[in-house]
Amino acid sequence: MKKIEAIIKPFKLDEVREALSEVGITGLTVTEVKGFGRQKGHTELYRGAEYVVDFLPKIKIEIVVKSNQCDAAIEAIIKAARTGKIGDGKIFVTSVEQVVRIRTGETDEAAI
Numbered sequence: 001m002k003k004i005e006a007i008i009k010p011f012k013l014d015e016v017r018e019a020l021s022e023v024g025i026t027g028l029t030v031t032e033v034k035g036f037g038r039q040k041g042h043t044e045l046y047r048g049a050e051y052v053v054d055f056l057p058k059i060k061i062e063i064v065v066k067s068n069q070c071d072a073a074i075e076a077i078i079k080a081a082r083t084g085k086i087g088d089g090k091i092f093v094t095s096v097e098q099v100v101r102i103r104t105g106e107t108d109e110a111a112i
Helices: 010-022 067-081
Strands: 004-010 029-036 042-046 049-053 054-064 089-095
Touching: 004 042, 004 067, 010 054, 029 049, 042 054, 054 067
Parallel strands: none
Antiparallel strands: 004 054, 004 089, 029 054, 042 049
């Protein structure tokens, strides 16, 4: 099993969710986060004063998939989230040792 964490632009969330649904991924967790990479924030004007916004709003999506679904999920995220501009985001993949569904006690792939 693999855990995929994707940091994407907020306005791409619906497209990514639909793309994951099309490849058979039904459950995901979404968190509003802030951060920066090479984009390094930007400056804004507010009531005539200029100030620097260091941390930009992003969305973090977390999904756990069977190992054989991992590549399809990554491709779906890339295809749906890419704008071609700086700040499109990143995808991190890690191994998951165990999953337990609290309600039923099912474990591992049966719990996904």
